Amino acid sequence: MARRRLTREESRDLTRQRLLEAGAVIIAKKGLNGASVEDIAAHAGYTRGAFHSNFRSKAELFVELLKRDHQDVQQGLQQILSAGLSLQDMQQQLQMFYSQVYRGNVSYVLWAEARLQALRDAKFRTRLSALLLEKRDMIAYFITQFSAAMHRQPPAPAGDLAFATMALIDGMRFYNACLPEQLPDASVQAALGTVFSATFFD
Amino acid sequence: MARRRLTREESRDLTRQRLLEAGAVIIAKKGLNGASVEDIAAHAGYTRGAFHSNFRSKAELFVELLKRDHQDVQQGLQQILSAGLSLQDMQQQLQMFYSQVYRGNVSYVLWAEARLQALRDAKFRTRLSALLLEKRDMIAYFITQFSAAMHRQPPAPAGDLAFATMALIDGMRFYNACLPEQLPDASVQAALGTVFSATFFD
DNA sequence: GAACTCTAATACGCATTGGTATTTGAAAGC
DNA sequence: GCTTTCAAATACCAATGCGTATTAGAGTTC
Numbered sequence: 001m002a003r004r005r006l007t008r009e010e011s012r013d014l015t016r017q018r019l020l021e022a023g024a025v026i027i028a029k030k031g032l033n034g035a036s037v038e039d040i041a042a043h044a045g046y047t048r049g050a051f052h053s054n055f056r057s058k059a060e061l062f063v064e065l066l067k068r069d070h071q072d073v074q075q076g077l078q079q080i081l082s083a084g085l086s087l088q089d090m091q092q093q094l095q096m097f098y099s100q101v102y103r104g105n106v107s108y109v110l111w112a113e114a115r116l117q118a119l120r121d122a123k124f125r126t127r128l129s130a131l132l133l134e135k136r137d138m139i140a141y142f143i144t145q146f147s148a149a150m151h152r153q154p155p156a157p158a159g160d161l162a163f164a165t166m167a168l169i170d171g172m173r174f175y176n177a178c179l180p181e182q183l184p185d186a187s188v189q190a191a192l193g194t195v196f197s198a199t200f201f202d
Numbered sequence: 203m204a205r206r207r208l209t210r211e212e213s214r215d216l217t218r219q220r221l222l223e224a225g226a227v228i229i230a231k232k233g234l235n236g237a238s239v240e241d242i243a244a245h246a247g248y249t250r251g252a253f254h255s256n257f258r259s260k261a262e263l264f265v266e267l268l269k270r271d272h273q274d275v276q277q278g279l280q281q282i283l284s285a286g287l288s289l290q291d292m293q294q295q296l297q298m299f300y301s302q303v304y305r306g307n308v309s310y311v312l313w314a315e316a317r318l319q320a321l322r323d324a325k326f327r328t329r330l331s332a333l334l335l336e337k338r339d340m341i342a343y344f345i346t347q348f349s350a351a352m353h354r355q356p357p358a359p360a361g362d363l364a365f366a367t368m369a370l371i372d373g374m375r376f377y378n379a380c381l382p383e384q385l386p387d388a389s390v391q392a393a394l395g396t397v398f399s400a401t402f403f404d
Numbered sequence: 405g406a407a408c409t410c411t412a413a414t415a416c417g418c419a420t421t422g423g424t425a426t427t428t429g430a431a432a433g434c
Numbered sequence: 435g436c437t438t439t440c441a442a443a444t445a446c447c448a449a450t451g452c453g454t455a456t457t458a459g460a461g462t463t464c
Contacts, residue, residue, distance in 0.1 A: 008461055012411065024454070029322055033235035036451065049412045109321055116314050118380050119307065120231055129381050136384075155400065160393040163385055167373020169367060175365045178320050179331050182338075183365055191362040198357060198400040210431055214441065238421060251442045254423075 016054045018044040020068070023061045028109040032062060032117060060195050062126060063103060066114055069107050071129045076101070087149050094142070095189075102173055111170070136162045146200055155199060215358060218256050220246040222270070226265045234264055236320060266360040268316055271309050272302070272333045278303070279340050289351050297391075304375055313372070338364045348402055357401060370397060 022044035022153040026035040041051040080093045119124040139162035147154045224246035228237040243253040257263045280294045320327040341364035349356045
């Protein structure tokens with residue numbers, strides 16, 4: 001394993017990457033407030049010096065984490081949208097996509113943490129809102145597409161229904177994680193299917 | 203205002219009460235982890251001594267807060283359920299009840315905080331699950347009642363739909379609090395109404 | 405290879421926190 | 435009214451936190 005030496009930039013990027021990953025894990029585990037900079041740095045194999053050399057503060061790393069995850073999700077959705085699939089296939093793709101995205105708990109917990117942060121910090125709220133609105137618009141577009149394909153109007157403003165969709169998915173995700181015996185994956189799928197099809201297709 | 207002297211017990215209860223109220227406010231504002239015992243005690247007009255004399259720890263106070271709030275909500279729902287109203291009236295009562303319960307942000311934020319806590323602490327999770335299941339069962343009963351009155355079967359297991367209902371309401375509550383201009387109260391009402399009536403009544 | 409630059413480690417200061425141990429003062433018991 | 439009891443204040447301590455300033459060492463440049 002003759003690994004070549006890294007350039008300064010590569011090395012720095014690697015550090016940053018590791019800190020971000022460690023941040024995600026530790027923040028998910030202990031909460032934004034419970035995770036110390038020391039924790040995160042140590043888990044990534046560094047000291048606080050490295051952390052502060054890469055991020056101004058924990059909050060900054062956190063926002064970066066959210067942005068990255070948001071980007072990934074948006075890209076995934078965009079891809080499904082622009083693949084030119086039939087309604088059936090699109091629906092199935094969406095279902096698969098969400099079960100993948102939410103497979104690990106980490107990103108879900110980060111967003112839950114972010115929601116709380118938003119409720120109590122106005123500055124953070126505006127930053128998060130921008131991301132939430134992007135997501136809402138993406139979903140609203142799906143809803144519009146579905147309705148158009150069914151030759152109908154959406155039963156309520158598409159944007160509002162998009163929020164409802166996000167609420168439903170996230171909420172069920174929580175109950176599923178918290179009470180897996182009471183609400184197993186299959187039940188979540190079935191319940192979501194029931195509500196969505198009743199709302200959008202019947 | 204000749205206020206009579208308080209007995210020892212009355213005085214203690216009063217202190218406890220004040221600590222609980224302060225705890226709710228401070229925890230809602232700064233998060234469970236961000237709120238220090240000192241914060242809470244000071245906001246209630248006491249010192250940490252008083253706090254530790256009344257609660258073993260912050261976590262204990264937090265659980266107490268959740269239990270109390272849960273009790274209140276369950277009682278309210280129970281009352282609506284056993285009032286012998288028509289479906290119409292019951293529906294309206296429920297709507298009113300929720301808009302009242304969730305008027306202030308405090309209790310909502312506490313439950314959001316609790317959800318996060320549950321995701322990362324197994325012991326806490328079991329304590330919270332018990333409350334969540336009680337609530338689910340209560341709502342499931344409403345769903346069963348509604349369906350029966352419509353001479354139908356619920357379109358999916360009532361318990362699962364109850365979870366979906368809780369998810370929807372809580373999620374929309376968040377978006378409403380976070381982006382009130384994008385999702386005003388009226389839109390929440392309308393969207394919820396659309397989804398619920400599509401799911402349960404059509 | 406010498407001077408430099410920049411990343412990450414280390415050292416330092418200061419503020420906070422939680423818990424315990426002790427003290428104080430007011431209610432309760434006699 | 436004297437003693438006892440208990441709620442709450444105070445004092446103390448050890449741990450942990452963040453941010454900055456400084457240092458060390460590896461990459462870069464010439």
